[in-house]
Amino acid sequence: MTAQSPSMQAVLPSRRARFDKFRRRAATNPSFMAGLVVLVVIAGLALMAPLLGLHDPYAQDLSRRLIPPIWHAKGTWEHVLGTDKLGRDYLSRLIWGGRISLLLGISTVIISGVIGTGLGVAAGFFGGRVDAVVSYVVTTRLALPVVLVALAGAALVGGSLSMVILVLGLLLWDRFAVVARTATMQVARADYVAAAQAIGCSTSRIVFSEILPNILNPLIVVATLEMAHAILLEAALSFLGLGVQPPLPSWGLMISEGKQYMFFSPWVITVPGVALVILVLAINLLGDGLRDVTAPERRN
Amino acid sequence: MALLEIQNLTIDIPTSGGLLHAVRGVSLSLERGKTLAIVGESGSGKSLSSLALMDLLPRRAVRRADALRFNGVDLMCATERQKQDLRGNRMAMIFQEPMTSLNPAFTIGDQLCEVLLRHRKVSRTEARDRAVMLLEKAGITSAGTRLGQYPHQLSGGLRQRVMISMALMCEPDLIIADEPTTALDVTIQAQILRVLRDLQSEFGMAMILITHDLGVVARIADDVGVMYAGRLVETGPAAKVFTTPGHPYTRGLMDCIPTPGRTKPGERLGAIPGQVPNLVEELRGCAFRERCGQSRSACGESFPDLWLADDHRVACLSGQSAENAA
Amino acid sequence: MLAFGIRRLTISLCVALTVSIVAFFLLHMSGDIAQAIAGTDATPEQVSQIRVQFGLDRPLVEQYLNWAWGVLRFDFGTSFYFRDQVTTLIAQRLPVTLALGGISLLLALIISVPLGVLAAVKQGGWIDRAALMFCVLGQALPTFWLGLSLIIVFSVTLRWLPVSGSGTWAHFVLPSVALGWYAIPAVMRLTRNGMLDVLASDYIRTARAKGLRMPTVLFKHALRNAMIPVVALAAVQFGFMLGGSIVVEAVFSMEGLGQLAWQSIARQDFPVVQAIVLVLAVLYIGLTLLADILNAILDPRIRIA
Ligand SMILES: Nc1ncnc2c1ncn2[C@@H]1O[C@H](COP(=O)(O)OP(=O)(O)O)[C@@H](O)[C@H]1O
Ligand SMILES: [Mg+2]
Numbered sequence: 001m002t003a004q005s006p007s008m009q010a011v012l013p014s015r016r017a018r019f020d021k022f023r024r025r026a027a028t029n030p031s032f033m034a035g036l037v038v039l040v041v042i043a044g045l046a047l048m049a050p051l052l053g054l055h056d057p058y059a060q061d062l063s064r065r066l067i068p069p070i071w072h073a074k075g076t077w078e079h080v081l082g083t084d085k086l087g088r089d090y091l092s093r094l095i096w097g098g099r100i101s102l103l104l105g106i107s108t109v110i111i112s113g114v115i116g117t118g119l120g121v122a123a124g125f126f127g128g129r130v131d132a133v134v135s136y137v138v139t140t141r142l143a144l145p146v147v148l149v150a151l152a153g154a155a156l157v158g159g160s161l162s163m164v165i166l167v168l169g170l171l172l173w174d175r176f177a178v179v180a181r182t183a184t185m186q187v188a189r190a191d192y193v194a195a196a197q198a199i200g201c202s203t204s205r206i207v208f209s210e211i212l213p214n215i216l217n218p219l220i221v222v223a224t225l226e227m228a229h230a231i232l233l234e235a236a237l238s239f240l241g242l243g244v245q246p247p248l249p250s251w252g253l254m255i256s257e258g259k260q261y262m263f264f265s266p267w268v269i270t271v272p273g274v275a276l277v278i279l280v281l282a283i284n285l286l287g288d289g290l291r292d293v294t295a296p297e298r299r300n
Numbered sequence: 301m302a303l304l305e306i307q308n309l310t311i312d313i314p315t316s317g318g319l320l321h322a323v324r325g326v327s328l329s330l331e332r333g334k335t336l337a338i339v340g341e342s343g344s345g346k347s348l349s350s351l352a353l354m355d356l357l358p359r360r361a362v363r364r365a366d367a368l369r370f371n372g373v374d375l376m377c378a379t380e381r382q383k384q385d386l387r388g389n390r391m392a393m394i395f396q397e398p399m400t401s402l403n404p405a406f407t408i409g410d411q412l413c414e415v416l417l418r419h420r421k422v423s424r425t426e427a428r429d430r431a432v433m434l435l436e437k438a439g440i441t442s443a444g445t446r447l448g449q450y451p452h453q454l455s456g457g458l459r460q461r462v463m464i465s466m467a468l469m470c471e472p473d474l475i476i477a478d479e480p481t482t483a484l485d486v487t488i489q490a491q492i493l494r495v496l497r498d499l500q501s502e503f504g505m506a507m508i509l510i511t512h513d514l515g516v517v518a519r520i521a522d523d524v525g526v527m528y529a530g531r532l533v534e535t536g537p538a539a540k541v542f543t544t545p546g547h548p549y550t551r552g553l554m555d556c557i558p559t560p561g562r563t564k565p566g567e568r569l570g571a572i573p574g575q576v577p578n579l580v581e582e583l584r585g586c587a588f589r590e591r592c593g594q595s596r597s598a599c600g601e602s603f604p605d606l607w608l609a610d611d612h613r614v615a616c617l618s619g620q621s622a623e624n625a626a
Numbered sequence: 627m628l629a630f631g632i633r634r635l636t637i638s639l640c641v642a643l644t645v646s647i648v649a650f651f652l653l654h655m656s657g658d659i660a661q662a663i664a665g666t667d668a669t670p671e672q673v674s675q676i677r678v679q680f681g682l683d684r685p686l687v688e689q690y691l692n693w694a695w696g697v698l699r700f701d702f703g704t705s706f707y708f709r710d711q712v713t714t715l716i717a718q719r720l721p722v723t724l725a726l727g728g729i730s731l732l733l734a735l736i737i738s739v740p741l742g743v744l745a746a747v748k749q750g751g752w753i754d755r756a757a758l759m760f761c762v763l764g765q766a767l768p769t770f771w772l773g774l775s776l777i778i779v780f781s782v783t784l785r786w787l788p789v790s791g792s793g794t795w796a797h798f799v800l801p802s803v804a805l806g807w808y809a810i811p812a813v814m815r816l817t818r819n820g821m822l823d824v825l826a827s828d829y830i831r832t833a834r835a836k837g838l839r840m841p842t843v844l845f846k847h848a849l850r851n852a853m854i855p856v857v858a859l860a861a862v863q864f865g866f867m868l869g870g871s872i873v874v875e876a877v878f879s880m881e882g883l884g885q886l887a888w889q890s891i892a893r894q895d896f897p898v899v900q901a902i903v904l905v906l907a908v909l910y911i912g913l914t915l916l917a918d919i920l921n922a923i924l925d926p927r928i929r930i931a
Contacts, residue, residue, distance in 0.1 A: 031762075139637070140644045145869030145906040148887050152653070152899055155891045232768050236873050239770045240888060255771055266778050273771040281766035288762065356834055387837035395835075400828040404927055405850045415836045450926040466836070 025293045032289025038282035046098040055079075055089035057096040057249050062087050066265050081271050084254070085261060090268075093249035094275055100250050101231045101279060104165055108230040109223045111169025116176020117219060121207060123177070124184025134177065141174050150233060151242050159245040164237060168230050179222050183215035190214075217294040224287030228280045235276055251276045302329040303473055303506050304353070307367035311348050311530075314360055318580040322348050322361075324530040330523075332473065335500065335507045337517040337538065339553060340527035343576055346510045347396070349527075350476045353508075354393055355383050371473060389419040392467035394496075396479040398459035402451035408462055409447030415469040427469075434465035437502075438495050457488040464496060468503065475500065476508045489513075493520070514554060518542055526550045529577050529587035531603070536612030546614030548592045586616065594618050634918065638911045645907040646697065649900040650690050662894040663706045680706070693900075702901035707893045712901045715886060720905070722882035726874065727867040729798050730806035735860060738810045742817025743849065749822060757818070761811035769870065773804040773877035790879035801878045805871055809863040816859050820852035827851075854924045861917035865910035 026032050045052070064087040070080050081090035123134035153167040187193060188211065196206050235252030237243030244250040246257070251272040258268030311323035323345040330336050338346050352363050355375065368375040371390060373382065395401045403411060412434075413427035422430075428447065435443035438461040451459060460480060467475050477496060481489035497520045500507050511517060517524055517538060524541045526534040526549060534547040545551045552572040574591030577583060585602055589595035596617070604617050653659075660677040661668070668676075677683045681692065696703060702712035745754040780800060781789040791797045824830060825848055833847040872884030879885070883902055890898035922928040 136637070136641070140641050140648070143641050143645050143907040143910050144648070145872075145903065145910070147870055147872050148884075148899075148903055148906065151872070151888065152891050152903070155894075156653070228766070235768050236770055239768075240873065240876055242891060252768075252770075255774070259774065262774060262778060263782050269771065269774050269778075273768065273775065276768055276771065277763075277766045280768075281763065284762055284765055354835055356831055384837045384839060387835055389837055393835045395828060395832065397828050401832045403829040403833065403847050403851070405854075405925070406847075414838065418836065418838055418842075450930060452927045453930065463832075466832075 022293060026289070029289045029293050031285045032293055035282045035284070035286030035289055038278065039286060042098055042279055042282065043102060045095050046102050049092075049095045049099055052095070054092035054095060057088060057092040058247055060086040060088055066261060066268070068265065069267055069271065072267070082265075082267060084268060085257065088249075090254075090271055093254060094251070094272060097249040097251045097254060097272065098275065098279065100161065100244065100248060101234070101276075104161065104168070104234050105227040105231045105283070107165045108168045108172060108234075109227045111166070112171070112173035112226060112230075113176050113219065113223055115170070116173030116222075117180045117212075119173070120177040120180025120182075121184045121211060121215070124181040125188055125203075125207065125211065127185075131181070134181065138174050138177050141171075144171075146171055147233070147236060150237055151240060154237050155242045159238075159243055161244050161248065161250075164234055164243050168233055172226050172230055172233075175222050175226060176219065179218050180215060183218050184211055187211050187214045217290075221287050221291045221294070224283050224290065228283040228287070231276070231280055231283070301372065302369075303332045303371060304328075304330040304508075305367055305369040306353075307365060309349060309352060309363070309365040309368065311345070311352055311357065311364075312362045313358065314362075315580070320579050321582070322530055322579055323352070324583070326527075326530075326532050328525055328532060328535060330474070330506050330508065332506055333504050334522045335497075335509060335520055336523045336525060337509045337511060337521035338525045338527055339511060339514060339517060341572075341576060342512075343579075344527040345530040346527055347478050350393070350478050350508060350510060353476065354387055354391060356387075356393075385419070388415045388467075388472075389470045390472050391474040391476065392470070392472040394460070394463050394467050394475065394477040394480045396482055398456050398463055398483060401463060402459055404451055407448055407450055408454070412447070412462070412466050412469060415466060419470050430469060431465065434468050435462070437499060438462075438465045439491065440465075456484050457492065460484060460492055461495065464492070464499065468499060468505075471503055472505060474506045474508070476510075478510045479512065480509075482512065526553065529583065530579060531587065531615065532613075533588065533615045534613065536614075540612045544612075546612065546618075547588075547616045548594055548618065549588045552591075634915065638915055642904075642908050642911055646694060646900075646904050647690070649903040649907075650693060651686070653896045653900050654686055654689065659894070659896060680704075697901075697904065702904075703897040705890075705895055705898050707890070707895040707898075712897050715898060716883065716901060716905060719881060719883045719886045722880055723868060723871050723875070723884060726798060726801055726805060726871050726880065726882060727864055729802040730867050730871075731809065731860060731864050732806075733802050734806035734809040734813055734863070737806075738814035739817050739853075739856065742814040743821055743844070743852075745814070745818045746821030746825060746852075747844065754818075757814060761814055764807060764811045767807065769804055769808055770873045770877050772807055773801065773874055776800045776804055777877075791881075797878070797880070801871075801874045801880060804877070805867055805874045808870060809860075809867065812863065813856060813859060816856050817852060820855055821848060824848045824852045850924075854921060857920045857924060858917035861913045861920065862910075865906075865913040868909055869906050 061083070064079070064083050065085055067076060067079050067083040067087075068074050069082040069090070070077060072082075079089050079091065081094060083090055084093065119134045119137065123131040150167055150171055153171075154164050157163040157167065193206060193210050196210050201210075234243055234250065235255070238250045238252030239256040241256060244253055246253060254272040255269045255276075258265070258272070262269045306329065307327045309323055309326040310321070313320040313322055326345075326349055328336070338349070340346055348357065348361070351357050352365075353368070353370070353375070355363070357363055365376055370386065373386065375383065375386075378386075402408070409428065409431060412431040413424065416422055416427040416430060417424070431447060432443045435446060440446055440458060440461050446454070446458075446462075451462075454462065460483075464480070480496065481492050484492060493516055496507075496509075509516070509521065521538040524534075524536060524538045525532050526541070526547060528549050534541060534545065534550045536546075541550060542554070545554060549572070572591055577587050577590070585600040586592070586595070586604075589599040592599070598617055602617075604615055660673050660680070660682050663680070664673045664676050674683075681689060684692075693703060700713055702716065704710065705712050705715060708715060741753075741757050741760075745757040748754055777789055777800065780787050787799050788794075788797050830843060830848055833843045838847070868883075871882060872888055874880070875882045875884035876888050883905070887899060887902045889895075890902070
């Protein structure tokens with residue numbers, strides 16, 4: 001890029017400074033750090049699942065059904081978290097299930113983020129009639145009961161992972177749109193946008209180089225919250241039998257499959273449930289921390 | 301016995317930048333029925349000092365004093381309950397921001413009557429009657445219908461009149477008015493001050509009036525206190541402070557007032573050059589010396605406390621010669 | 627004010643109309659409904675007979691208009707599975723869901739509002755920190771898993787409450803906790819932050835300067851203002867709860883609208899599904915309207931504009 005807009009040159013050095021400041025504030029934010037550490041551990045386990053020398057998550061062994069986890073008297077080191085009703089290793093399924101949750105969370109957020117941000121930026125940037133239409137669409141979307149529509153949608157298009165991702169992605173963009181709209185309105189009033197317009201930058205140029213970078217912070221916070229939301233929704237859909245289909249080791253599905261054994265072997269739902277809570281908790285902590293870290297400094 | 305007695309009041313506020321010494325040893329006393337004006341640049345600690353009397357400081361602020369006596373009650377030792385019984389009853393306060401000082405969710409009448417109902421055994425009708433009476437005295441027409449209105453339906457001037465009426469509901473001994481007109485239009489400022497002064501003399505209350513406006517001070521104050529950087533740098537009867545100001549800061553403030561004849565038309569109104577010192581640091585000696593035209597090396601050493609006359613006190617070494625002469 | 631109200635109402639009606647279109651067309655364009663009703667081993671004759679019987683051979687727009695005209699007269703058509711009026715089915719199931727949602731909301735408010743007030747009054751204290759931690763944790767608990775865990779603890783281990791069903795009030799305790807749990811963090815945060823803002827406001831200083839007792843300051847002057855946004859949020863949360871009760875009803879086998887929806891989706895009983903989507907959407911729209919009205923009642927600045 002040779003012809004940078006004047007504002008870019010003004011912004012670039014301060015961006016570096018802003019990043020340094022971000023790092024300093026992030027490092028001292030306990031919620032952000034806790035979320036980050038847990039998430040890195042989970043993501044690391046999920047990514048390296050094939051390398052960990054785990055049991056095959058799909059391998060059934062009906063002679064070793066419902067072995068309890070290691071903290072029970074009858075547990076064995078062979079299956080640290082026990083086995084499920086088909087004798088599949090629970091630890092292995094849990095870790096492979098983490099892959100599904102993370103993959104689903106991230107993909108969903110990418111789809112919904114693009115949709116929501118697009119709508120929100122358009123509404124905030126153009127205002128007027130565009131804004132009215134977008135607001136109407138958001139209102140309509142909010143009126144749709146999410147769980148029910150997601151269930152019906154997943155049931156219609158069939159319960160493969162990619163279809164669940166698509167359905168959730170098409171549903172969970174409302175918060176992106178609302179936040180992007182507000183943030184764009186604030187940014188669009190700023191001097192550097194007016195300056196860019198004055199020197200004749202194209203609309204797409206302004207949106208991509210002036211607006212998007214400046215509304216990224218709140219959008220990332222929304223992305224974490226929506227990722228958590230998507231993961232919980234997928235678990236609920238799979239639990240209700242209309243999301244991801246067996247034998248995939250989705251955590252929601254694991255809970256659903258364990259439900260009938262939960263009275264005598266409560267760990268079959270405790271283990272994936274706790275995993276779900278920890279993952280969602282970590283993402284939420286990261287998001288909360290991020291919001292505090294990127295928020296403008298308060299007085300005092 | 302004086303109505304109000306303050307000795308060595310200090311207020312510290314912990315901030316991200318360190319401990320802010322907002323008020324650093326203020327002493328004064330006020331007789332019944334008298335008006336004390338406190339002047340000084342913004343940030344000099346006037347509001348905090350007055351809030352300290354009511355014990356309404358921000359939660360983090362720490363208040364200390366050798367003595368804080370009101371009506372014979374030691375405010376430093378009083379229980380919260382005793383202080384609640386005094387507030388709004390024996391001492392009342394009018395704030396600077398009439399737009400935000402009234403609760404948006406309740407009617408004017410409710411908020412006015414509430415004070416009297418809290419402190420006196422009166423019926424609702426009696427409280428209402430008194431509210432109407434005071435609103436009328438404060439210059440509000442058709443006071444009866446105003447009682448049913450909400451704050452957002454009133455202009456700033458009207459709201460400040462409501463605040464004044466509210467402060468007077470229990471006929472307190474002391475009324476503290478913290479820049480009551482600063483937020484208002486110039487034309488309304490004079491009216492509000494007149495109302496305040498008239499009511500004060502009618503009810504015989506003492507008043508602490510915090511203001512920027514030295515013209516107002518000259519007209520209605522009995523005594524004047526000049527604050528700078530958390531300290532009272534000059535106190536005395538208004539007449540003496542105006543005719544023979546002892547502190548260079550007081551003189552600086554007075555040079556800022558346009559005087560007919562002395563200020564040439566079109567001349568820029570003076571402001572004292574320089575900046576208020578950082579209140580986080582400990583201050584040795586006179587806080588004003590950096591901005592003072594007459595400072596000498598000794599000014600950095602001590603914070604003098606000199607009596608120009610038995611009722612006129614100045615915290616400045618330059619007053620020394622005058623004192624010797626007296 | 628009146629103009630605003632009319633505008634608001636018009637938009638709400640349009641949204642309801644849009645939702646009905648979305649619900650109808652999404653379900654009808656997704657495959658051969660007649661085949662789905664008839665089952666996989668039906669002969670082509672049977673399928674085409676069903677197609678005619680349910681009017682599925684007409685153009686889609688005509689089908690929609692017929693359906694919409696029926697909806698306006700509270701006639702949602704006939705269930706494929708039950709061969710019964712959808713309206714009757716919904717009328718049977720709705721009370722359970724409304725009761726569940728209502729009790730859950732009440733429970734959530736009873737817990738979250740006092741906790742939020744307390745957290746704000748003792749800002750930074752242990753109650754505040756514990757409440758905030760509870761919020762973060764609360765948001766991470768999947769409703770269905772919480773429901774199952776409650777069953778394990780309170781029904782199976784302690785044997786205090788029934789496992790499933792919706793017959794007596796005892797059947798509503800655990801489901802309400804599971805469903806209400808979800809609303810607690812949002813309401814508590816809003817209460818706390820609202821209280822913090824209000825407590826720092828000038829008019830609270832005025833109230834204290836009047837010598838009012840602390841309970842009067844807190845509960846009359848502060849809470850009244852802090853509650854304005856909370857009431858609106860509560861109305862909206864109630865809408866979310868009605869939509870979210872599907873999971874809880876499934877876990878606790880409650881005979882409510884949610885379970886009906888779930889089973890109907892699994893049975894591809896589209897008239898029921900689209901009717902429930904529409905009913906829940908209209909309820910939600912009505913609740914947001916109610917929130918606006920409550921806002922206006924509570925906030926004189928809106929009421930007397
Ligand atoms: N809540 C607070 N937190 C921190 N500092 C404060 C607060 N209130 C006042 N201060 C500081 O205390 C000093 C005195 O303030 P104040 O009494 O309001 O001054 P004045 O009323 O004379 O303008 C100022 O420097 C101000 O910044
Ligand atoms: Mg002030």
